[in-house]
Each structure stands twice: as C-alpha cells, then as structure tokens.
Amino acid sequence: MMEHVPISHVLMVTSTMFFIGAYGFLTRRNLVTMLIGVELMLNAVNINFVIFDRYLYPDQIEGHFFALFIIAIAAAEAAVAIAIFINLYRNIRSIDVEKVDNMKY
Amino acid sequence: MSYSVTIFILILPLTVFVLNGLLSNKLSHRLAGWLATGSMGIATVLAWLTAYNYFFQSSSYEKLIPFQITWLRFTETLQIDMGILLDPISVMMLVVITTVSLMVFLYSMGYMQGEKGFIRYFSFLSLFSFSMLGLVVATNLFQLYMFWELVGVSSYLLIGYYYDKPEAVAAAKKAFIVTRFADFGFLVGILLLSYYTGTFDFTKITNPENAAIAGMTGISFMGLSVLTLALTLIFMGGAGKSAMFPLHIWLPDAMEGPTPVSALIHAATMVVAGVFLVARMFPVFSFHAPEALDAVAFIGAFTLLFAAIIACTQTDIKRILAFSTMSQIGYMMLALGVSGYGSEGLGFTASMFHLFTHAFFKALLFLGAGSIIHALHKNDIREMGNLRKHQPITHIVFLIACLAIAGIPPFAGFFSKDEILSAAFASNPIYFGIAALAAGLTAFYMFRLYFLVFWGNERTYEHSPHESPVLMLIPMIVLAIGSIFTGFIPFGNFVSSDSQPLQAHLNVTVAIISVMMAILGITVAWIFYKKESLLPEKISNMSGALYHTVVRKFYIDEIYLFITRKIIFNLISRPIAWFDRHIIDAFMDFTATATNWVSKEIKGLQSGQLQHYGYIFLSGVILIVLVMIFTNT
Numbered sequence: 001m002m003e004h005v006p007i008s009h010v011l012m013v014t015s016t017m018f019f020i021g022a023y024g025f026l027t028r029r030n031l032v033t034m035l036i037g038v039e040l041m042l043n044a045v046n047i048n049f050v051i052f053d054r055y056l057y058p059d060q061i062e063g064h065f066f067a068l069f070i071i072a073i074a075a076a077e078a079a080v081a082i083a084i085f086i087n088l089y090r091n092i093r094s095i096d097v098e099k100v101d102n103m104k105y
Numbered sequence: 106m107s108y109s110v111t112i113f114i115l116i117l118p119l120t121v122f123v124l125n126g127l128l129s130n131k132l133s134h135r136l137a138g139w140l141a142t143g144s145m146g147i148a149t150v151l152a153w154l155t156a157y158n159y160f161f162q163s164s165s166y167e168k169l170i171p172f173q174i175t176w177l178r179f180t181e182t183l184q185i186d187m188g189i190l191l192d193p194i195s196v197m198m199l200v201v202i203t204t205v206s207l208m209v210f211l212y213s214m215g216y217m218q219g220e221k222g223f224i225r226y227f228s229f230l231s232l233f234s235f236s237m238l239g240l241v242v243a244t245n246l247f248q249l250y251m252f253w254e255l256v257g258v259s260s261y262l263l264i265g266y267y268y269d270k271p272e273a274v275a276a277a278k279k280a281f282i283v284t285r286f287a288d289f290g291f292l293v294g295i296l297l298l299s300y301y302t303g304t305f306d307f308t309k310i311t312n313p314e315n316a317a318i319a320g321m322t323g324i325s326f327m328g329l330s331v332l333t334l335a336l337t338l339i340f341m342g343g344a345g346k347s348a349m350f351p352l353h354i355w356l357p358d359a360m361e362g363p364t365p366v367s368a369l370i371h372a373a374t375m376v377v378a379g380v381f382l383v384a385r386m387f388p389v390f391s392f393h394a395p396e397a398l399d400a401v402a403f404i405g406a407f408t409l410l411f412a413a414i415i416a417c418t419q420t421d422i423k424r425i426l427a428f429s430t431m432s433q434i435g436y437m438m439l440a441l442g443v444s445g446y447g448s449e450g451l452g453f454t455a456s457m458f459h460l461f462t463h464a465f466f467k468a469l470l471f472l473g474a475g476s477i478i479h480a481l482h483k484n485d486i487r488e489m490g491n492l493r494k495h496q497p498i499t500h501i502v503f504l505i506a507c508l509a510i511a512g513i514p515p516f517a518g519f520f521s522k523d524e525i526l527s528a529a530f531a532s533n534p535i536y537f538g539i540a541a542l543a544a545g546l547t548a549f550y551m552f553r554l555y556f557l558v559f560w561g562n563e564r565t566y567e568h569s570p571h572e573s574p575v576l577m578l579i580p581m582i583v584l585a586i587g588s589i590f591t592g593f594i595p596f597g598n599f600v601s602s603d604s605q606p607l608q609a610h611l612n613v614t615v616a617i618i619s620v621m622m623a624i625l626g627i628t629v630a631w632i633f634y635k636k637e638s639l640l641p642e643k644i645s646n647m648s649g650a651l652y653h654t655v656v657r658k659f660y661i662d663e664i665y666l667f668i669t670r671k672i673i674f675n676l677i678s679r680p681i682a683w684f685d686r687h688i689i690d691a692f693m694d695f696t697a698t699a700t701n702w703v704s705k706e707i708k709g710l711q712s713g714q715l716q717h718y719g720y721i722f723l724s725g726v727i728l729i730v731l732v733m734i735f736t737n738t
Contacts, residue, residue: 026719101713 007055010047017044031088031095035081042074108158108171111189111242114151114199117144118206118235125228134223141227142210145234149203159196166604168192168308170244182303188244190307193600194384194457198241201464202374204587206234208580209369212472215576216365216479226266226363233259237374241381245305246295249382253291253346256375257284263370264362276358283355287345294338301331311388313446329396336390336397340383340404347379348431349438350408354662356431360423364475367423372430372471373464380437380460387453387602391446402442402532406539409435411659413546417553418645418656421484422474425554426467429510432543433463439540440525443532450602451531455524458596462517465587466509472581473503477558479577480570486554490561495570498578500559502585507555509588511548511623517592519620520611524596526619527612537615544619548626556634 017040024037046067053063085095092099121141125132132140159166173188210230217223236255243249258281265277299305329337343349348356359371370376383390383401390398409432416428437456444452476499477492478484493500509516512523522544529536572578597607633641645652654660710721 022723026716026723097715100715104711104713 007051010051014044014047014051017041017047029096029098031081031085031097031100034097035078035085039074039078042070046070108155108169108189108191110151111155111191111199112172114148114155114203115189115235115238115242117148118231118238120144121231122228122235125224125231129224129228132224134218137224137227138210138214141231142207142214145203145207145210145231148234148238149207152199152203155191156196156200159191160193160599166193166599168604170308173244176248183299183305185247185305186244187248189242190244191242193604194381195241197457197461197600198381199238201461202234202237202241205369205373205464205468205584206230206237208468208472208584209365212368212475212577212580213363213365215574216475217363222266226263229259229262229266230366230369233263233370233375237378240378243307245307246299246310247305249385250288250292250295253342253378254288256370256378257281257288257346260284260359260370260375263366264359266363266366267361270361272358273361276355276361280355280359283352284345287352288342290338291342291345294335294340294342297331297335297338301335307385311386313388313392330394332389333394333396336386336394337400339386340379340397340401343379343382344404345379346382347376347434347438348408349379349404349435350411351661353408353412353431354665357424357427357658360421360427364423364471364478367427368468368471368475371427372467376430376434377437377460377464380434380441380456383438383441384453384457387441387444388446390441391444391602398442400442401438402536405435405438405440405442406536407435408432409439409543410539410546411435413543413550414655415658416550417546418652420487422477422486422489422554422558423471423484425486425550426470426474429470429547429550430467432547433459433467433510436522436525436540436543437463439536440528443528443536444602447603447605448607450607451524451597452528453602454597454600454607455521455528457600458594459518459521459525461594461596462509462521462588462591465584465591466506466516466518469502469506469581469584469588470510472577472584473499473506476573476577476581477570479573481566486557488564489558491559491563492570493559494563496572498572499581502581503555503559505585505588507551509592510551511627512544512619513548513623513627514616514620515589515592517588517590519616520592521596523611523616523619526615530612530615541618541622545622545626548623549630552627552630553634556630560635562637 021037021040021042021044024040025034026037028034028037049063049067049070053060057063088100089095118141121144125137125141129137159169169191170188171191173186175184176187177185179185210227213226213230217226220226233256236252236259240249240252240256243252261277261281264280265274267273295305298310302310304310341352345352356371356376360367362371390401412428412431412435416425416432419425419428437459440452440456440459442452444450444456446453476496477489480492480496481489483489505516509518512519514520526537526540526544529540601607632638657663710717
C-alpha cells in the first residue's frame with residue numbers, strides 16, 4: 001500500500017511538521033509549548049529516517065534503528081526538560097521564556 | 106696548606122650575607138655583628154696565610170689557579186669560567202681587602218650600635234666584601250665584570266643605607282648611574298677584546314707572546330688600533346669605578362653613606378678597583394697599546410691635581426677625604442701610566458705599593474673622621490675645633506694618618522709616593538711637576554683639616570664631645586700601626602709587572618723635593634689654620650671668582666646637569682617621549698578604542714533571550730542551505 005504514495009508527498013508532510021515545530025519553538029513564550037515544538041521537529045526527522053530507509057534501502061534496517069534511538073533520547077530529553085521547568089517554576093514562579101535571561105551574565 | 110682553602114675567603118662573607126639577610130628579624134644585633142666580624146676575621150687569617158705561603162714558601166711568583174669551574178660554555182673555544190687566580194697583585198689585594206674589612210667591621214660594631222638597620226648593614230657589608238674579593242681573584246674578564254657590577258650594587262645599597270634621607274637616596278642613584286655609564290664602556294671593551302682574541306682568560310690575554318693579541322694591533326678603526334680602542338673602553342670602566350675625571354662626580358656625594366662604609370668602599374677597596382683593573386691588564390697595555398697607557402697617565406695626572414685643588418676649599422670633613430681619595434688614586438693611575446714592563450716597571454710596583462699603603466692610611470682617616478662625627482653629629486669642619494682635648498687617641502691616630510698621606514718619612518705614604526714620583530720623574534718632567542705640586546697640596550689640605558678640627562678655638566658643642574668606645578679605637582690603632590710600618594716593606598720584591606723582583610731604590614733628589622713640598626704645605630696650613638686668622642679669608646677674597654669656581658668643584662656637576670637636562674633631555678629624550686606618547690601609544694590606544702566601540706555596538710546581540718538565539722541560528726542554517734543550493738547547481 002505504501003508503494004502507492006510517492007516519497008515527495010511524505011517529505012512534504014515531514015517538512016511541514018518540522019517548520020511548524022520550528023515556528024512553535026521560536027514564537028511561543030511558554031516553555032512547555034516550546035518543548036512541544038522541539039518534539040515536533042524531532043518526530044519530523046524520525047519520519048524522514050524511516051521513509052528514507054524504506055524507499056532507498058529496503059533491504060537494510062539502520063534507519064528504523066535510528067528512529068528507535070531518537071525516540072528513546074527524546075523521552076530522556078523531555079524528562080530532563082520538564083525537570084528543569086519545574087525547578088524554574090519553583091524559583092521564579094513562571095515558565096515564561098522571556099523572563100529566563102539571567103544566563104547571559 | 107694548599108691554596109684550595111682560598112675559596113673559603115670568598116664563601117665566608119657570602120654565607121654571612123645570606124644568613125644575616127634572611128634572618129634579619131630573628132638574630133640579635135650582637136650575634137649578627139659578631140657573626141659577620143668573626144667570619145671576616147677567619148677570612149683575614151686565611152688571606153694572610155695564603156699571602157705567607159705565596160710570597161715566602163715558593164721561590165717564583167707564578168700565576169696559580171687553585172680552583173676553577175666552567176660556568177658558561179658558548180663554543181668549544183669560548184667559555185666563561187669562575188675561579189680563583191693567585192698572582193702577586195691578587196694576593197696583595199686579598200690581604201688589603203680582608204684586613205681593612207675586618208677593621209671596618211669591628212669599627213662598625215661600635216659606630217653603628219643601636220641603628221635600626223644594623224643587621225641589614227652587616228649583611229650588605231658582607232656582600233661587598235665577598236664581591237670585592239671575587240673581583241680581585243677573577244680568572245677572566247667576564248668574572249671580573251660580574252663581580253665588578255656586584256660591588257657596584259653593594260656600594261649603591263650602602264650609600265643609600267639611610268634610605269629615609271633624600272640626599273642619600275639621590276647620592277646612591279647618582280653613584281650607580283655614573284658607574285653604570287662607565288661600565289657600559291667597560292662591557293663594550295670586553296666584548297671587543299674577546300671578539301678578536303677569542304678568550305676571556307687573563308692568563309692568555311696578558312701573556313706577552315699571545316699571537317691573537319698582537320694580531321689585534323693590526324686591525325684599525327678610525328685611525329686607532331682596535332686593541333687600543335678596546336683597552337681605552339676598558340679603562341673607561343676603571344675610571345668610572347675609581348672616580349677619575351670626568352666620571353668622578355659620584356664619589357663626593359657617596360659620602361652620604363655611613364662613615365665606615367666610606368672608609369671601606371669609597372677609600373680603601375672599591376675605588377681602587379679601576380687601578381687594579383689596569384694593573385691586571387698591564388702587560389697588554391704596556392706591549393700593545395701604549396696610547397691607551399698614555400691616556401691612563403694623563404687622566405691620572407689631571408685628576409690628581411684637579412681633586413687636590415678642590416680638596417683645599419671644601420668644608421665637609423668627609424668630602425675633603427673623598428677628594429683626597431680621588432687625588433691619591435690619580436697618583437696610582439699616573440704611576441701605572443708612566444710605567445714600563447719588566448725592569449722598567451717601577452711605576453707598576455709604585456702604584457701597587459701606594460694602593461697598599463693608601464688603603465691603610467685612608468681607611469684610618471675615614472675611621473678617624475667617623476669617630477669625630479660620632480662624637481659631634483656634624484660634618485662641617487668650621488664648626489669643629491680644639492678636639493685634641495676631647496679625643497686624644499683619635500687625635501694621635503689622625504695625625505699619624507695625616508703625616509702618612511702627606512708623605513713625611515718614615516710614615517708609609519712617603520715611601521710609596523716617593524716611588525711614584527721617581528717613576529714620573531724618569532718618564533716625563535711635566536708629570537713629575539704635577540705630582541710634586543699635588544704632594545704639596547695634599548699636605549696642605551690634610552693639615553688644614555687637621556688644624557681646623559683638632560686645634561683652633563674651643564667651640565660650643567651641644568654636648569661635650571667624648572672619646573669613642575674601645576671597639577672603634579682598636580681598629581684605628583691597628584690601622585695607625587699599619588700606616589707607620591707598611592712603608593718599610595720591600596714591595597718590589599713581591600709585586601712587579603713581570604713577577605720578577607724589582608729593586609727600587611730611594612731616589613734621594615726626588616725624596617728631598619717631595620718632603621720639601623710636604624713641609625711647605627704643612628707650614629702654610631700651620632700659618633693659616635693653627636690659630637684662627639683672617640689670612641685664609643683674605644686670600645679667598647682676593648682670588649674671587651677663581652675661589653668660587655674651586656669651591657663649586659669647577660662646576661662639573663652643573664655642567665653634567667646642563668648636558669643632561671638641557672641638551673640630552675630636550676633634544677633627544679623629549680622628542681622620543683613625544684614619539685612614544687603620540688605615535689606608538691596612540692596606535693595602541695586606537696586598537697583599544699576600536700575594540701571597545703565594536704563590542705559596544707554588538708553587545709545587544711547577547712540578549713539572554715533563548716528565542717533570539719534560535720532565530721539567528723535558524724536563519725544562519727537557512728542561509729547556509731541556500732548558499733549550498735545555489736552554488737552547487
């Protein structure tokens with residue numbers, strides 16, 4: 001069934017996902033929303049890995065494994081990010097990214 | 106006893122310097138003082154033993170090197186050693202330095218008692234003794250130069266001993282700068298000499314048959330042979346250290362240091378280093394560069410008379426002695442300058458002889474002056490008088506020293522001065538005339554000092570002057586004995602230009618002339634100053650401008666100031682300073698300002714806003730991607 005979908009269509013979907021994620025990352029002020037944007041970008045890349053593997057090298061499975069790795073790492077990264085947000089909230093009572101500019105000093 | 110123990114003559118003072126210097130907060134004054142004096146005593150005994158072995162236990166006076174290490178190896182043939190060279194003049198100098206040092210150390214125990222820098226003083230004094238001893242036993246020119254600078258430093262430290270007194274600080278700086286200026290010539294001379302001969306070693310350089318040296322006479326530069334030029338430059342270093350005209354201006358000011366320091370450094374030992382240097386290089390001077398030797402004689406003779414004239418008009422007791430020192434060193438230089446080699450070497454022997462005797466009586470004069478200053482706390486001889494009642498022992502030893510320096514037989518100065526006058530007589534009647542005239546002046550200014558201080562009217566003193574403590578009297582008495590008897594040493598048997606015994610006979614004509622001059626000088630001083638009289642004032646008024654010129658030391662200091670302040674500062678230093686400030690600094694300032702401006706302009710980019718960074722990053726990536734796309738297709 002997949003064979004009927006051309007690769008360019010899938011790539012359009014993933015590119016759209018990636019730039020939606022990037023747009024969310026750059027425009028949202030809420031850190032959690034920004035994290036969601038990052039996850040979107042990651043998943044767009046994930047789909048790319050799987051698609052390229054399936055369409056270009058059907059007899060190999062490295063692309064699938066990369067996708068699995070990225071899912072695991074994205075989970076860890078989300079855990080760390082959420083932990084940082086919680087601590088941030090405890091300290092400054094806010095998770096607005098514009099208020100977190102102390103690191104420049 | 107083998108000669109290798111001579112190394113301890115150097116090590117002992119060095120150890121004391123380090124110990125006293127490092128532990129100056131821990132040691133008590135008594136302990137530190139006796140430590141320094143005691144080790145100097147041991148060094149003195151060792152020096153005398155060495156001299157005894159050298160002069161009496163061996164038949165010929167060879168150059169011996171009992172100790173030597175290679176210090177720097179430049180090439181296979183050119184290297185710098187550190188070592189000990191024993192020959193008649195260095196052994197003689199060892200004896201003089203250790204003996205006078207010991208006396209001055211002992212004297213200082215009394216003189217400096219209760220001073221707050223007492224331990225520092227002894228530490229520096231030990232450093233000086235070490236450096237001076239290292240200088241005279243140097244095996245090569247470079248070692249000599251290093252110790253030469255070390256004595257310069259210790260002299261600087263000791264002149265500036267009273268560092269809270271602005272005059273002392275200024276004098277220390279002046280001494281250091283003037284001698285450094287002279288040492289610059291010295292260094293260039295050493296480099297010239299070693300460049301052409303390929304060696305620093307005295308044993309090789311002073312060997313008359315050395316082909317490399319003889320070859321140097323052939324190479325000429327600006328009409329003079331390079332060797333003459335090199336030796337003249339080396340003599341410039343010697344002239345600076347020995348306060349020869351026109352590099353003499355530091356010595357009178359150096360009297361700001363403590364009086365025992367003046368006795369040791371600025372009378373008996375350091376200032377004769379220049380004489381020693383010329384004597385050390387004498388075979389080279391004599392065989393290959395007679396023009397340089399003529400310069401030595403001329404400068405010596407000129408300084409001799411020049412300083413003696415100034416000494417007649419000064420009123421500060423120590424400055425009179427300083428000018429007298431310059432004048433006496435002039436004698437030594439003159440004697441070296443007119444001397445020949447071998448059997449003609451009367452001048453050489455006379456010079457070393459005078460150095461030897463002068464060390465005793467001049468150190469004694471300074472210690473006597475110190476004894477007076479210690480009692481009165483003032484230096485001006487016009488405020489002194491009739492001190493023979495208050496300080497009988499100082500009076501006697503001072504009189505002995507005055508007689509010795511005036512050249513009255515049988516005191517030491519008579520014999521050495523007679524030899525110098527004979528040498529000058531044999532060489533050039535003009536030099537003889539200058540030397541004889543200066544002999545009269547010497548007698549005059551010394552006895553002027555003597556009569557003004559010890560005779561004349563009783564002055565009112567703030568507190569009654571007292572005789573100095575025993576610790577100060579003993580060294581003075583020892584030196585007085587030296588001043589009486591050292592003249593009888595048959596010096597030519599021990600020290601001569603070619604290490605062969607030289608028979609020096611008393612030249613009766615010369616002796617009579619010099620004694621007549623001395624007696625004349627003393628008589629004039631007697632008439633002028635024994636009783637207070639108006640005669641000196643009348644004469645000084647009569648000569649008017651001339652007198653003032655002499656009092657102001659021929660305006661040499663003013664000339665130096667004029668040259669440095671007005672000419673060098675205005676024509677050279679200020680333009681260079683302007684260039685430095687407005688061109689070089691301006692360039693540096695510009696880079697700093699530019700950096701500052703750029704950073705101010707771009708610092709807004711670092712906002713701390715995560716999303717700004719994200720924008721920039723993303724636009725950067727997009728830009729790169731676009732560039733890649735459009736360049737690849």
